[in-house]
Amino acid sequence: MKDAYHHGDLRQALLDAAVALIAEHGLHGLSLREAARIVGVSHAAPYRHFADKNAMLIAIAQQGFEWLADAGEAAMVGVDDPRQRLNAYGVAYVRFAVAHPVHFRVMFTEELTGDEASARAGSRSFQLLVDASSAVVGPGHDPDLSAVAAWSWPHGLANLILTRRIPPEAVDTSEKVEALARRVIAQLDGVLGPTDP
Amino acid sequence: MKDAYHHGDLRQALLDAAVALIAEHGLHGLSLREAARIVGVSHAAPYRHFADKNAMLIAIAQQGFEWLADAGEAAMVGVDDPRQRLNAYGVAYVRFAVAHPVHFRVMFTEELTGDEASARAGSRSFQLLVDASSAVVGPGHDPDLSAVAAWSWPHGLANLILTRRIPPEAVDTSEKVEALARRVIAQLDGVLGPTDP
DNA sequence: CCTCCAATGTTGTCGCCGCCAACATACGCC
DNA sequence: GGCGTATGTTGGCGGCGACAACATTGGAGG
Structure with a gap:
């Protein structure tokens, strides 16, 4: 019997319970005691x-950053045009946030930004972004600046969706999310004008 | 003596103390008891x-939404070109977030989105955005979609700054913040391409 | 196969918190 | 000038995060 005294994989079970609790009651609704109760330990x-x-939240964030980088890589395979690659990353970013809202929120929770472990966890997905945006603007441009620009819109769109500033019924399937993200790209391309009138 | 028994403006004093506590210890570091202690009441x-x-957090959010709308309006006065007006709103949005980081974070805290009072508080600033973006795309386009696009990038940039994904020293003055926001606009205009290669 | 120890889980406790009820005080309206 | 209501206080309940001391288990080395 694995569950007699020692659980086997209590750590992951607690993380799962924590994610479920946050999904249901929000971040402040997470308590270690309740998670333990769900899992059946003291x-x-x-x-x-x-x-x-x-530390528990950081563990959730690390998992999320891994998944995000995976999703970004997967979205760019087979896409050759640099702009299309960058756009694919942005779309995947938004889709990830919608698919894993708890992880996404924890990843960008103020309280644990500044934590070194959390910062390192995000470096892989950030590097993907820097590479993809650098390929678009070409050498001679500040790669960090182009990355920030390319990061801003999907990050904002994802946050707007998760805080329900976008009507939930407009993003209740991943197809709708992707379509919305692509229309936002098209809008940004057309709406922003030259900086001189 | 105003402070003998009745405080005079305890409500606002508590709000100020709460903002200070959140600024120092993060959202979870706010406690009503500590705020009361700071103000000197039971x-x-x-x-x-x-x-x-x-309810206290919602009050902070409401104040923030008022300030945000004020800042947006102020940024657009005297600017005639629709694109420039929209860009000015976006820049003001980011500047507001940096100037009032606690309010901004509370405004978009998951736990109280869905609250009706909080949603209503944001309607004025949202309407400003819809109007400004509609004027750019012209009639015949979905105004909400263009607004979402115009909202995404400043919202994302603001969040990236507040969660320290942008190096703090790059945004430690309001001039730097404005310059960064305008360079992001320029990048978005140039980096995003036609959807067909 | 046995022994022992490090890893894992439990019970108990402390102080803080959110929230409520019962009570005290003070301001303002008649 | 008296009184009612708004405002503030004291006390208490249950839950939580964190720690300490104790209990159980499984596995590595003999």
Whole structure:
């Protein structure tokens, strides 16, 4: 019996329970004790796997950053045109946020930005973005600046969706999300004008 | 003596203390009891002014949305070209977020989106955005879609700055923030291409 | 096969918090 | 000038994060 005393994979079970709790009650609705209760262990058991509540959130964020980088890579395979690659990354970014709203929110939670482990977790997905945007603007341009620009719109769109500033019924399937993201790209291309009138 | 028993403006004093606490310790670091302690009243006094902790956050968000709309309006006065007006709104949006990071974060906190009072508070600033973007794309286009596109990039940029994904020293003055926002606009205009290669 | 130890889980506790109820005080209207 | 209501206080309940001390287990080395 694996569940007699030792759980087997209590750490992951706690993470799953935590994600479910956040999905249902929001970030402040997460408590280590409740997660432990769901999993069926005592209220102090989580501390054998996480130093504190923040460490648990960081673990969720790390998982999320891995998935995000995976999704970004997958979205760009087979796409050759640099602009199309960058756009594909942006679309995948928004789709990831909608598919994993809890992870996305935790990844960009103020309280644990500045944490080194969390920052390192995001470096792979960030590098993907820098590479993709550099390929568009070409050498001679600040790669970080172009990356920031290419990051801003999907990050904003994702946050607007998750905070329900976009009507939920407009993004209730991944096809709708992708279509919305692509229309935003088209709008941004047309709406923003030259900086001189 | 105004401070003998009745405070005078305890509500606003509590809001100020709450903003200071969030600025220092993050959202989860806010407690009504600590805010009451700072102001010098008992731990239950806040409940005479706010039904619960969420109501206090909503009050902060409402204040923020008012300021944001004011800033957006102010940024557009005297600007005639529709594209320039829309860009000015976007720049003002980012500047507001940097100037009032706590308010901005609370305004878009997941836990209280869906709250009707909070949603209504944001309607004025949202309407400004819809009007400004509609004027750019002209009639015949979906005004909400163009607004979403115009909202995405400043919202994303603001969030990236506040979560320190942009190096803080790159945005430590309002001039730098404005310059960054305008360069992002220029990048978006140039980097995003036609959807067909 | 056995022993022992490090990893894992439990019980108990402390202080803080959100929230409520019961009580106290003070301001303003008649 | 008295009184009612708004405002503030004290006390208390249950839940939480975190730590300490103790209990159980499984596996590595003999």
